[in-house]
Amino acid sequence: xxxxxxxxxxxxxxRRLPPVTEIVSGDEVExxxxxxxxxxxxxxxxxxxxxDLDLDRANPLTGPIRIAGxxxxxxxxxxxxxxxxxxxxxxxxxxxFGLLADDFPAPHVVAxxxxxxxTAFGAVAHLPTRPFLGTVGLAPxxxxxxxxxxxxxxxxxxxxxxxxxGATLLLPVEAxxxxxxxxxxxxxxxxxxxxxxxxxxxxTAHLRIHVWHDLHLDAPEIDLPATSGRPRGPRHLTTGVGxxxxxxxxxxxxxxxxxxxxxxxxxxxxAYALCSVAAHLRILEVVDAPNWVxxxxxxxxxxx
Amino acid sequence: xxxxxxxxxxxxxxRRLPPVTEIVSGDEVExxxxxxxxxxxxxxxxxxxxxDLDLDRANPLTGPIRIAGxxxxxxxxxxxxxxxxxxxxxxxxxxxFGLLADDFPAPHVVAxxxxxxxTAFGAVAHLPTRPFLGTVGLAPxxxxxxxxxxxxxxxxxxxxxxxxxGATLLLPVEAxxxxxxxxxxxxxxxxxxxxxxxxxxxxTAHLRIHVWHDLHLDAPEIDLPATSGRPRGPRHLTTGVGxxxxxxxxxxxxxxxxxxxxxxxxxxxxAYALCSVAAHLRILEVVDAPNWVxxxxxxxxxxx
Numbered sequence: 001x002x003x004x005x006x007x008x009x010x011x012x013x014x015r016r017l018p019p020v021t022e023i024v025s026g027d028e029v030e031x032x033x034x035x036x037x038x039x040x041x042x043x044x045x046x047x048x049x050x051x052d053l054d055l056d057r058a059n060p061l062t063g064p065i066r067i068a069g070x071x072x073x074x075x076x077x078x079x080x081x082x083x084x085x086x087x088x089x090x091x092x093x094x095x096x097f098g099l100l101a102d103d104f105p106a107p108h109v110v111a112x113x114x115x116x117x118x119t120a121f122g123a124v125a126h127l128p129t130r131p132f133l134g135t136v137g138l139a140p141x142x143x144x145x146x147x148x149x150x151x152x153x154x155x156x157x158x159x160x161x162x163x164x165x166g167a168t169l170l171l172p173v174e175a176x177x178x179x180x181x182x183x184x185x186x187x188x189x190x191x192x193x194x195x196x197x198x199x200x201x202x203x204t205a206h207l208r209i210h211v212w213h214d215l216h217l218d219a220p221e222i223d224l225p226a227t228s229g230r231p232r233g234p235r236h237l238t239t240g241v242g243x244x245x246x247x248x249x250x251x252x253x254x255x256x257x258x259x260x261x262x263x264x265x266x267x268x269x270x271a272y273a274l275c276s277v278a279a280h281l282r283i284l285e286v287v288d289a290p291n292w293v294x295x296x297x298x299x300x301x302x303x304x
Numbered sequence: 305x306x307x308x309x310x311x312x313x314x315x316x317x318x319r320r321l322p323p324v325t326e327i328v329s330g331d332e333v334e335x336x337x338x339x340x341x342x343x344x345x346x347x348x349x350x351x352x353x354x355x356d357l358d359l360d361r362a363n364p365l366t367g368p369i370r371i372a373g374x375x376x377x378x379x380x381x382x383x384x385x386x387x388x389x390x391x392x393x394x395x396x397x398x399x400x401f402g403l404l405a406d407d408f409p410a411p412h413v414v415a416x417x418x419x420x421x422x423t424a425f426g427a428v429a430h431l432p433t434r435p436f437l438g439t440v441g442l443a444p445x446x447x448x449x450x451x452x453x454x455x456x457x458x459x460x461x462x463x464x465x466x467x468x469x470g471a472t473l474l475l476p477v478e479a480x481x482x483x484x485x486x487x488x489x490x491x492x493x494x495x496x497x498x499x500x501x502x503x504x505x506x507x508t509a510h511l512r513i514h515v516w517h518d519l520h521l522d523a524p525e526i527d528l529p530a531t532s533g534r535p536r537g538p539r540h541l542t543t544g545v546g547x548x549x550x551x552x553x554x555x556x557x558x559x560x561x562x563x564x565x566x567x568x569x570x571x572x573x574x575a576y577a578l579c580s581v582a583a584h585l586r587i588l589e590v591v592d593a594p595n596w597v598x599x600x601x602x603x604x605x606x607x608x
Contacts, residue, residue, distance in 0.1 A: 108573040192585035245549035281496035281587035
């Protein structure tokens with residue numbers, strides 16, 4: 001198995017960056033990930049430390065990983081086998097960033113202690129620990145350097161809490177070899193990530209990578225496994241990535257209709273009606289300007 | 305207990321409509337509700353029947369119910385005790401209506417057989433039966449007649465699937481006496497109601513109504529009870545109602561911060577950060593033009 005450290009990494013996206021390794025479809029990788037602040041915050045961090053953050057070091061990524069045979073128009077499927085967070089995490093209000101940036105001009109930080117089951121969010125809350133990867137992306141098809149903050153149709157900083165162990169993230173390829181990079185682990189997060197940060201933490205991630213030549217996507221999609229609870233699944237999520245939530249909802253719905261037609265043989269009218277009665281529109285992130293992520297989430301076990 | 309039939313009802317909102325009954329805070333009501341098509345579709349409905357629908361008869365409401373002592377600035381709390389749907393329901397693609405109206409110009413209909421546990425959605429899917437009330441509203445403060453289609457800050461056609469048995473819907477009062485009307489039951493629906501209709505059905509609803517003089521809200525909120533599953537709750541939902549999803553997300557987040565400060569004593573910065581790590585932005589409906597409903601959903605059992 002290929003093991004990579006964030007020393008083997010980069011800031012921002014650029015398809016011209018030399019790959020740090022090359023794998024073939026079916027390979028597994030183990031990645032050591034820095035947190036989104038690149039280690040600049042300590043467990044006793046104070047608001048002044050947030051004000052002093054060097055944001056040019058935000059979201060350091062481990063990679064790029066070249067995947068042999070991945071061509072523009074293919075899909076890279078990233079199966080998340082494990083995300084093991086560190087013992088500490090931070091949630092920061094960063095001036096100028098977040099859904100209510102105008103209401104909260106001052107820096108603030110809440111440090112969390114991350115346990116296997118529960119994360120102590122300051123002295124405020126006890127949250128179920130539910131780790132996932134905030135940034136999993138392929139290199140965009142245009143030359144960089146491009147900002148790491150907005151997610152794109154090739155993924156990236158999706159900040160979508162379903163990119164978690166058990167999930168398979170499907171990303172359309174734009175650059176020769178895909179050029180996968182990963183970072184920005186979160187110990188937990190709500191849909192929307194409204195203040196702009198989750199419980200940000202360093203982590204180790206274990207992934208299995210496949211190339212699919214027979215599927216073509218306009219945006220990221222996520223397959224989620226069956227569970228014992230509700231929704232019992234398996235589930236399929238489509239997404240719309242862009243600067244307008246309404247258009248994102250439309251794109252995600254169109255993608256789900258396409259999925260239901262291609263994979264389950266539904267007529268388009270029935271697929272659209274089924275989305276209305278059984279699928280759920282979620283605002284997965286609304287802070288990574290200028291692109292938000294809307295998801296449409298369907299438990300496909302309802303299908304006859 | 306007051307019992308009302310949809311014969312005692314109206315189309316559209318108007319605070320000048322005479323109340324069909326008057327209750328006091330703490331009273332229970334039992335309401336017989338027509339479906340949103342006012343009984344125009346039969347179990348064997350065909351697309352032509354959808355094309356022939358008289359849409360002036362859409363969303364007939366049972367009411368208005370005057371609530372003694374409810375004054376502008378108060379809150380009416382509607383506790384949903386039971387929603388018993390009929391045996392049949394319909395999901396229609398209505399030309400010109402829905403998130404993808406331009407992609408689907410032709411009428412279409414899927415008839416469902418509604419069972420206690422499962423709803424057979426045509427021959428397409430078996431859905432968990434999860435009945436709720438699509439329209440629960442107070443009279444707007446301006447003179448009508450006003451369209452029943454868009455929800456407003458006083459509620460109305462919220463089409464939000466959490467207005468279900470066990471929930472308490474909180475609505476700000478604009479008109480003297482509140483003037484509550486109810487209709488548009490759904491056997492089940494996804495967040496968004498993307499095609500514009502749910503599994504639309506007639507129903508009987510059993511509600512308990514209170515007036516709260518000591519709470520002031522800008523928009524509807526929903527309290528949900530604890531359950532044995534995840535999220536375990538109790539949960540609180542705030543909403544943003546309006547024509548822009550981004551502004552709706554901001555309004556819902558501000559309302560949750562206010563709730564966490566007022567009810568749980570959190571500092572505003574901690575409340576905002578908690579929303580980011582634990583609360584979920586949901587698009588509850590995106591079809592009742594011109595107003596969409598964004599919800600922010602927090603399991604308050606996480607609070608220390």
